[in-house]
Amino acid sequence: MRLRTLGLAAAAGIAAFLAAFVAVTELLVPYVAFSVFVGIPAGIVVGAVVAAFVLWRFETADAPRQRSLAVALSVFGGALVTAFVLAHFALGQGAVVSILAATLVGALAGIAAFGRERRAAVRSWMDRHRIASFLAVTYAFTWTVQGALAATGLEASWTHSILIGFGGFGPPVGAAVVVAATGGSLRQWVSQAFAWNIGARWWALAFGLPLVVLVVGSALFVALGGPIDLGSFASPAIYLFVLAWGIVWGGGQEELGWRGFMLPLLQERYSALSASLLVGVAWAAWHLPLLLNATTTHGGWGPSQQVLWLFTIVAGSILWTWMYNGTGGSVLAVAVFHAGINAMGLYHPADMDALLPGGVPDPWLNFLAELTGAVPLVALAVIVVVVYGRERLTNGDVPGAETVGLAPGTKQR
Template sequence: MVLDIRGRIGKHPVATFFVVAYVLSWTAWSPLVFAEWWATWSPLVLAGDLQTMVLIMVGGFGPLVAAALVTWIVGDSVREWAGQLLRWNVSLRYWAFALLFPAVAIVTASLVHIAVFDGQFDPASTSTLVLYPVLFLQVFLVGGGNEELGWRGFALPRLQRSYSALIASLLIGVGWFAWHLPLFVVAGSSQAGVPVYYYALAVVALSVVFTWLYNETGGSVLLTMVLHASVNTGGILYLAGGGAALQTELPNVLYAVVFLVAALAVVAAYGPERLSDVEIPTRPSGNRR
């Protein structure tokens, strides 16, 4: 029986990964989605904002745990999979991109908002720069970066065995977006109040950019974690209202369009097959075709 289950998972590891990630994360978030029902029936509810923060963070580890479980079940090396976190010795230009691209994107979007759509520059948006390093570190560890051993570290190289890098990116992008869906109805989450359709466009476009970075660096999950943390932290740099502006429609449109342009540029420059100038990783160890 056990061997049969392992064999089935071995035939569909990526699908299994997504199912397990969704189950783990959505189970953790369910007390927030069904807050009123949960408060009635469970004596273990924390109070207010603390509950939201803790459960969102716990659920955020679903992709990582799912990837570790499926890697172990199918008999692949968990050490090699986790070792992608140590792939730091890459060109400085990739470090610079991972750290700076999201900031450039958010500033570009906000400048368009100000110049074209009569947005008002908010000096308070620059005062948050002092918080940026602290927020970045938090997001890197528990607010998004921790997902990357799942999306890119596990799913991407396996999908690239069967599909072009572009198709693999789009599949992950859709799955990555859908994974966030419960958070759109959770007050206090960063997705609450954000227009779903523009968020979806941004995430799918970003998935192409993440694939480019992962492939170009020979499978560095560390760099994709840095990029993820930069994206999630970069919203506070929006010059026309700060991070709060990203709860409204126009900033989300502009932000999504900037990411879409970046994704299209990657496809045009590198081609859809590899989204890279080098042979692409098809195993989580960084091994290539």
């Protein structure tokens, strides 16, 4: 047996031990007093199994799939160990953070190695399961970033916001991987983010509808007895900054994945309304780490407000589809609309001292603010379905796979 194979097996075993040890230990902290004593044997078992598998299959030619997995595990191990040493010893990061970051690096390296070894088979599978592949990469990227952020316990700050936004690049990363792997046109796919020539009407709607949602929602909030403070409005200059930030980093960056990839593929097979709801469910579930992290705004909400917000995302997906289909596939317009909706919170007249007495959210008033903001959004979605019909949600043709730079007509799973 070659010394190189022994080294790779050792690296894979050590990496698997570290990843399993941290995962088991951290997951059991709330339930087991000395979870480390469970994490250590669990890590040893996982590490030994992985090392043995690499030793067994790394140099075999009779089982190419298993050999490819052994190669991927060895690359994962080498990359994880290297990244951990750099993060922990060179950069001075904590052990848990270093292992989480190194696990992400190792996983990406291992996936890339497996892809190289099984390039034709992987590409063929991804071409048959484009949406499943997209969701797998999207969730893996975002949830890993969000998990690492939660593990650090970083409080609200600019660094916190930047990292949250970085995790939001999961959908475009997932779409880019699938488009590239299945022989699509990355240029055609990305061009949707620069489709600005959509007519003054659509730009007026993209910029103006968020204002309509704000006015109607605020009026409902006041009518239902919500406390207001008209002296706390932000400057319009701040709105422009928040809008620009939202387009590129605060929500708009997601749209090349959800609307610019998943939606047109689903519309090859389903009606625009059904496709919207499917995207909406995937989109809402993708946000779950934000709800579980107590350091985020969403994590501080009560369960009823969180559920209402997730429902609003699913309903709002119909409006996003309407704008995407109506503009002939302009991700730019949808990103502006998305960022505009997010930015409207700056101008809600609710009295923040009443919503957060002593820094602690008032459950009823926060739920009322969320509810009254959701009503106009859901009402607009219902109007769109009634006026345009469920099949297309527009008067024109709906964008399909060709808009993404992929061959049309493929039934997706």
